[in-house]
Amino acid sequence: MDSVPLVSATATAESGTVSRSGSSVSSLSSSSSLSDLLSTFTAGVGSRTSARGAHPRGTASVLTSTVNLTNTIVGGGMLALPFAVKSAGLVLAVALLVAVMITTAFSVGLLVEAGKSTRAPLFTDLTAATLGRKWVPVVQISVILQSYGTCIGYYIIIADMIQPLLAELWPGGSFFTSRAWVGLLALAVTGPLVDEAIHAVLDSAYYIGGPQVAQFETEFSEYITGEDGHCAGCSNGTDAILLALEALGVGEGDEVITQANTYCATVFSITRTGAKAVLVDVDAETMMMDASQIESKITANTKVIMPVHLYGHSADMDAVMDIAKRHNLLVVEDASQAHGCTWRGQKVGSFGDAAAFSMYPGKNLGGYGDAGAIIAKDTAIIEKIKILRNMGQKVKYHHECVGYNHRLDTLQAAVLSVRLRHLDAWNSRRKELAARYIAGLNAVEGLTLPTWDPATVDPVWHLFVLRVGSAEKRDSVLKALQGAGIGVGVHYPISVNKTGAYADEFKDSSYPITEAAAVGMISIPIHPDLTDDDQDYIIEQVKAALA
Template identity: 40%
Template sequence: MAAIGRVLRSGQFILGPEVEAFEREVAAYLGVKHAIGVNSGTDALVIALRALGVGPGDEVITTPFTFFATAEAISMVGATPVFVDIDPSTFNINPELIEPALSSRTRAILPVHLYGQAADMDPILEIARKHGLKVLEDVAQAFGGEYKGRKLGTLGDAGAFSFFPSKNLGAYGDGGLIATNDDQVAELARMLRAHGARKKYYNEMPGYNSRLDALQAAILRVKLPHVDAWNEARRRVARTYNELLKDVPGVVIPCEAPYAKHVYHQYTVRIPEGRRDEVQRRLAEMGIGTMVYYPVPLHRLPVYGYPEGTFPEAERAAREVLSLPMWPGMKSDTQQKIWEAILYAINS
């Protein structure tokens, strides 16, 4: 409330000192040269793609098992998303399938760190180096997560973050960020977020009205010093879930890849054998809310329209995944009740 009051008293609500301070602080946290605050995670993807030179006629390799904004952003800049299937153990893009999907039009790879777990970045970056491609990380669900000790969003050419209220670092509304070590990418991103202008009224290209609100920046500045502790609390909640659920028949607990520091934006299990929807319904009847992220893989949406069976692992995940309640302050007795409800739902 003190931070909000500070902004209200200042009367400066668009960019300004709060946004600049947050950008400095989050850049230091991530260990990058540049952090550019924008209006949303979706805008972060769109603007980062354009700043990396992706445009009409290009292709971008990405995963079909993610939120629509990942592919939507590619389409919005005039490029074509080219999907490859996922690794069933991590739900992230399978690096072994990327090279066969490349073409002469491929310009970039867009891995997603889904549910808070890192995609396997070393082979992705090696493919990009080999073929002269850009890499944009979608870090919407993984703020503070790590790959081999490095913060996610700092390994590729740029990282796109979301501060949607439910994220590990969430604002009180929409917000997003682009992180990069590339001076040119940062300069273009700053121009694009402000109608394509370095200087007001001297527009150099068509851009966007996509500036992080000063109120949101002030709120995020208060929350940023706490995010590591909150992520560790999420990891403790995940460990408790793992112990409770590891021997429950009909439930497959998530794995944590050896290269990743998973920050569990979602704790997502599999319920195989076609029982997911039935189990979800029974849990709802007992007052336990769960979510399916995501019931339709992107390639099966009408806007892209790939035939069924094209990416079988993504399709199987969409039939089986179920995200259980997860928040940093979750108590073990609450998890015990959820475990008991799952046992009932599975066995009844």
């Protein structure tokens, strides 16, 4: 069997490859075909901006555009032809089809000529040049509506046709009636949506701070908190923690209490602010922050408690919020691994004064590159972060404070908006897979499975972490699974207090549960693209490795 990756392949499966192979879907989107054609013909006329000049679509050939147009007409004709022939008769139907082709070709010719004479490479530019700027939104809205209409149309066509077709072809059921295959077909429709979003950014050439950033911030804010205004996008999860702490006034002389069992970025970002990181161990069962250790670490300098919702689970937010309230401390959640996870039905990331999310590609909500976001209760903190992340400026060249270049990339924002719509479905699949792992592995001796309290936590299973005990056992199981082509990982092999970066800082402290976990843990694949068959194979191999 093929090797099974540890992290989700969704990012690549949803990329342009899908839409490019699904040529009938993309070629039938006439709006993009026409703008391709138009930009092709006008590319030689004189590209007005260097950003557009670098646009890959400007290099398409006349031949490509002609084939694309013909494909569009023939594709549209294929759907309509049977009806036309039946109701109008063969001769009239063919005559109508030819008339449609001539009208379309004439319209395209007109557009090309208009494009050449006005030197406008895009529909929007052409509208501005011929009708005036105030008509541009009308064109934009109609293109958006048409694109949405096309996507919805294809969803309906697929849904209507797939069931009877599959049932007829494979009456007893087969791979082609399986969930994995139907999922792939759905991706063939979703892929173009991501493509469409990316092309919208490319067409606008608004690569920094485009409207897609604000749109994603609104959507993610509503997803986590139920309200707009509480999100600022940024460059990655590490910077999200740094910006949140800095905006809350954390710096030199302050202490931030977090946990030893976490990714290094949590602690790096604390110490980057100039504050001191104070670590507590994790709970031996849940592997989340051991809240019973927090109070003994509080000093006059303590300013923040930072729980980390590791592996897609939640820290004990009742305990953390209670301690913070009694000691008048701020709470900043590191929710980088837990997009959509809830504690008592409330999304993690909405409890504290602020929360940081990583949108690294392998995360439950991942971009097509580095990305991150901060959620904050107080909208003034969000405004402060928006200034900090953008070179300390709100108005260009008016630098109110020493800032960073930690902005969210417009392309990533566009991709994340589309992917956010799938997050709940992907998390549901992760939950299904976790339940199947638990059913398949709970009787295996020498194996500790993830533990959580379902009365409080609804995990979203960023990782599925097994504990096998000793370092020797861990290494032998790792080797066996890798040998079987399974992508495994260790989160994390060296506890943060023992990394070289903090060799001096924590040399007198120990965190026995975290340190034992570091040598005895294995993460096995869990991601929405994992099929039942692949998972059964993994379960079999884990059992064999531990036998």
